[in-house]
Amino acid sequence: xxxxxxxxxxxxxxxxxxxxxxxxxxxxxxxxxxxxxxxxxxxxxxxxxxxxxxxxxxxxxxxxxxxxxxxxxxxxxxxxxxxxxxxxxxxxxxxxxxxxxxxxxxxxxx
Amino acid sequence: xxxxxxxxxxxxxxxxxxxxxxxxxxxxxxxxxxxxxxxxxxxxxxxxxxxxxxxxxxxxxxxxxxxxxxxxxxxxxxxxxxxxxxxxxxxxxxxxxxxxxxxxxxxxxxxxxxxxxxx
Numbered sequence: 001x002x003x004x005x006x007x008x009x010x011x012x013x014x015x016x017x018x019x020x021x022x023x024x025x026x027x028x029x030x031x032x033x034x035x036x037x038x039x040x041x042x043x044x045x046x047x048x049x050x051x052x053x054x055x056x057x058x059x060x061x062x063x064x065x066x067x068x069x070x071x072x073x074x075x076x077x078x079x080x081x082x083x084x085x086x087x088x089x090x091x092x093x094x095x096x097x098x099x100x101x102x103x104x105x106x107x108x109x110x
Numbered sequence: 111x112x113x114x115x116x117x118x119x120x121x122x123x124x125x126x127x128x129x130x131x132x133x134x135x136x137x138x139x140x141x142x143x144x145x146x147x148x149x150x151x152x153x154x155x156x157x158x159x160x161x162x163x164x165x166x167x168x169x170x171x172x173x174x175x176x177x178x179x180x181x182x183x184x185x186x187x188x189x190x191x192x193x194x195x196x197x198x199x200x201x202x203x204x205x206x207x208x209x210x211x212x213x214x215x216x217x218x219x220x221x222x223x224x225x226x227x228x229x
Contacts, residue, residue, distance in 0.1 A: 003154065032214075034212065034214035034215070036214065036215035036216075038155070040155075045205055045219035045220065045221055045222055046147075046155065046205070046207075046216075046219055047219070048210070048215060048216060048217050051210060051214075051215040051217075052212075052214075052215075057210075057217060089154060089155050091155075091157075091214075091215065092214075093213075093214040097157070097171050097172055098157070098160070098169070098171070098213065098214075099145070099157040099171075099213075099214065100157065101147075101154060101155040101156065101157060102154070103154045104154040104155070
């Protein structure tokens with residue numbers, strides 16, 4: 001099972017909005033509404049930020065939102081803050097192996 | 111509050127075995143499946159598989175069959191990952207992560223256990 005495709009890096013200035021894409025196939029992202037996004041700060045465990053494409057767990061800021069179109073899912077962070085600087089990973093249910101992660105995207109807040 | 115606490119870092123020689131533990135608290139252990147995720151140094155997350163905490167039945171992702179074993183001790187709410195015949199490429203941080211509900215995302219994670227394989 002190949003990893004989902006994410007850009008290696010994105011950047012933005014404080015207050016701006018950024019979007020991270022996550023591209024898969026009809027066997028994973030495009031076939032199910034089971035896309036999740038995780039935030040990982042250096043040396044820390046990942047944290048669930050979005051599940052089922054666009055749902056936020058309790059306690060996650062509403063600056064984080066998720067969407068999907070076809071085989072590509074997206075994570076948007078609005079009102080960028082310094083603390084948002086981290087690695088972000090998407091994941092999806094897949095018919096072949098249950099869960100597959102994306103390669104990860106490093107977000108830099110300028 | 112829900113917590114997953116993993117065992118400490120390990121330094122092992124090639125060919126040896128290692129067993130990583132993940133102790134759960136703050137919820138009914140057998141109500142949520144447990145997953146294992148690997149992260150090699152400087153690399154991304156890789157789903158290794160999951161174990162049904164009710165039945166003890168494990169499912170391994172492609173690439174994690176043979177040398178990897180998931181197990182449980184429900185009496186102490188603990189999940190285990192054992193890796194045998196260790197290779198240098200097994201050097202990574204290993205995380206346990208609880209299923210949220212549907213098995214498609216993970217709402218609580220352990221702090222990670224670094225396993226280093228070096229002669």
